[in-house]
Amino acid sequence: MIEFHAKDLQQIVVPIRFTRAITGFSRRSAPEVDDRGFAMGTRPPGWSSTTAYGPMVGLMVNSEMRIKVEREDIDAEAPLYVTCTEPSVLRIVAPTDGGPLPDDGVLTVRGLTARGSPGRIEVRLGSTIGPILGRLEPHVFGAYRIPVQAHRVRCDTATATGIRPNLPVERILRRVRAIWWPCGIHVVYDAASRPVIDTDVVRVATLNQVNLGSGAEVASVFGLQRARLGLPAGTNDQAVNWYIIPRFTNANTVGLGRSRVRANSVGTDTGVITTADGVTNDTEIERVARTLAHEIGHFLRLPHVQQRNADNPVRDTFGRRQLMYPISWLENAVGGAGLLTVPRTNNVGYGHTVRGCLITMKNHAHHSTDGECGTARSTYRSGAWY
Numbered sequence: 001m002i003e004f005h006a007k008d009l010q011q012i013v014v015p016i017r018f019t020r021a022i023t024g025f026s027r028r029s030a031p032e033v034d035d036r037g038f039a040m041g042t043r044p045p046g047w048s049s050t051t052a053y054g055p056m057v058g059l060m061v062n063s064e065m066r067i068k069v070e071r072e073d074i075d076a077e078a079p080l081y082v083t084c085t086e087p088s089v090l091r092i093v094a095p096t097d098g099g100p101l102p103d104d105g106v107l108t109v110r111g112l113t114a115r116g117s118p119g120r121i122e123v124r125l126g127s128t129i130g131p132i133l134g135r136l137e138p139h140v141f142g143a144y145r146i147p148v149q150a151h152r153v154r155c156d157t158a159t160a161t162g163i164r165p166n167l168p169v170e171r172i173l174r175r176v177r178a179i180w181w182p183c184g185i186h187v188v189y190d191a192a193s194r195p196v197i198d199t200d201v202v203r204v205a206t207l208n209q210v211n212l213g214s215g216a217e218v219a220s221v222f223g224l225q226r227a228r229l230g231l232p233a234g235t236n237d238q239a240v241n242w243y244i245i246p247r248f249t250n251a252n253t254v255g256l257g258r259s260r261v262r263a264n265s266v267g268t269d270t271g272v273i274t275t276a277d278g279v280t281n282d283t284e285i286e287r288v289a290r291t292l293a294h295e296i297g298h299f300l301r302l303p304h305v306q307q308r309n310a311d312n313p314v315r316d317t318f319g320r321r322q323l324m325y326p327i328s329w330l331e332n333a334v335g336g337a338g339l340l341t342v343p344r345t346n347n348v349g350y351g352h353t354v355r356g357c358l359i360t361m362k363n364h365a366h367h368s369t370d371g372e373c374g375t376a377r378s379t380y381r382s383g384a385w386y
């Protein structure tokens with residue numbers, strides 16, 4: 001039963017909501033749903049808009065994606081149907097003929113073209129012409145490709161040979177791809193044209209360790225791709241070079257990214273460095289993928305959520321769901337130390353105390369770094385990411 005109190009001129013009752021079709025680590029077929037309020041915010045130039053009030057979701061063209069309808073204030077037995085207002089642009093693949101939705105509430109859609117408005121996805125009561133219970137605004141994107149070039153980097157001293165580190169590169173990149181997929185950004189790992197580079201060596205002071213305090217050591221890692229190809233300084237590789245090292249001298253640091261803006265200001269090449277030390281289980285593999293996806297966000301000129309870094313992150317749950325939240329692991333809400341980082345909820349849908357992978361679709365006026373998908377795509381188009 002729904003109980004509500006009408007006030008002002010009108011009240012919209014939405015007894016359902018839309019969520020990711022899964023919980024836990026990202027999957028390509030189960031996009032994040034930007035459900036931050038019913039207001040839609042502004043849309044970047046070129047995006048379609050609808051009269052929907054509700055969440056927004058991004059879809060890769062020609063790709064089936066699953067979204068879950070969660071029943072909030074409606075009986076589990078009430079038959080729900082799904083329709084789309086522009087079936088030539090977006091097709092409801094499942095449930096067949098629009099419904100009824102199965103018990104798990106998951107529907108499957110396919111964006112047929114990135115041109116034209118995909119209209120609204122609507123959930124209706126009783127039949128495909130029944131009353132509308134909730135609406136979702138989809139955006140279908142054509143694919144922008146970002147190649148990733150992985151390097152396994154040996155760190156030698158003047159007298160000793162280091163150990164070449166190893167990570168399950170393909171498995172990690174599949175997860176990175178899943179995170180960016182709903183934005184129409186295809187993180188490409190192509191073993192044929194860009195096999196993992198297994199010949200890079202840097203000279204370091206401490207065996208198997210890169211010293212973050214040494215600008216020269218860090219710069220030599222970021223310069224490996226260019227050095228390997230014998231290219232002069234200032235040559236930009238149109239790829240994200242991902243350097244896997246054994247570890248940093250400070251073992252607490254597990255990743256470092258350098259986007260074009262930063263690389264220009266400090267006079268190095270771009271790239272991402274992550275450590276292989278201790279990456280032996282699925283959780284750590286996911287953490288590396290999340291880090292790499294986050295750094296690709298910086299390449300695409302996304303700042304940290306609300307421009308607030310790890311020493312002063314936002315405290316709201318939505319912020320913790322964002323890929324660009326500056327901290328990868330969240331502290332436990334119960335009895336956690338450090339008031340700045342204690343979350344209101346422990347789990348934002350990706351597992352206990354892990355930040356999420358939401359790349360925001362909506363652009364809310366009060367959020368200083370919002371509209372991330374639009375920003376990332378316009379950065380890509382401008383060529384300013386590499």
Ligand SMILES: [Zn+2]
Pocket residue numbers: 294298304326
């Ligand atoms: Zn960051």
